[in-house]
Amino acid sequence: MKTRHLFIIICILFLSALTGCMGTAKNKVYINPNVNFRFIKKVAVLPFENLTNDRFADKKVRDIFVTALLASEFVDVPELGDVLQVLNTIGMAQEQPGFNSQPSKAPTAISKETARVLGQGLGVQGIILGSVEEYNIIRSTSGSFPEVSVTLRMIDPKTGAIIWAVSHSEQGGRILPSILGVGEATLTETAIKAAKNIVDTLIY
Numbered sequence: 001m002k003t004r005h006l007f008i009i010i011c012i013l014f015l016s017a018l019t020g021c022m023g024t025a026k027n028k029v030y031i032n033p034n035v036n037f038r039f040i041k042k043v044a045v046l047p048f049e050n051l052t053n054d055r056f057a058d059k060k061v062r063d064i065f066v067t068a069l070l071a072s073e074f075v076d077v078p079e080l081g082d083v084l085q086v087l088n089t090i091g092m093a094q095e096q097p098g099f100n101s102q103p104s105k106a107p108t109a110i111s112k113e114t115a116r117v118l119g120q121g122l123g124v125q126g127i128i129l130g131s132v133e134e135y136n137i138i139r140s141t142s143g144s145f146p147e148v149s150v151t152l153r154m155i156d157p158k159t160g161a162i163i164w165a166v167s168h169s170e171q172g173g174r175i176l177p178s179i180l181g182v183g184e185a186t187l188t189e190t191a192i193k194a195a196k197n198i199v200d201t202l203i204y
Helices: 002-022 059-074 080-089 113-123 187-201
Strands: 026-030 041-045 124-140 143-155 162-172
Touching: 026 143, 026 187, 041 059, 041 080, 059 124, 059 143, 059 187, 113 124, 124 162, 124 187, 143 187, 162 187
Parallel strands: 041 124
Antiparallel strands: 026 162, 124 143, 143 162
């Protein structure tokens, strides 16, 4: 009887740990009901604002998000170099592509006129701005887990209005004992899950 009780306790602990390992996701989404997203075929993704302690979190998360957009085959995305070139022509100085560049402030808001110029210059029907709020390993007495938090919004280049916005937080699983053979999800894996969940809010 004691052996059976011990087995049940072990199973409960394992399931509890496994649930923690799976991670969690939280998001808030706004979609303009008057916009037909089927007519949006190409969107420009501007450099993200970095609010984390990781110097390159903005570049890492932006690249992963763009890859998720392209993989969905929902929209096309112009190269970052083309985006920066148009931004430079209208006096919005930005960093040059690459991880060796010096960080600079990404645009957190754009005017209606800037949105119009970007739309015409890049031939896009949407402009996405974003910020990375969390990109690190959270450590506590119960273990550690990766967390990625992102806020994005899409602007209509013709009107300058926000037509889609999402605030998403993704947490990877906690470290489990090595005897279970389960490891900790990496920040990159967590960012990939976050990007997919965010893109899914656009495909409905």
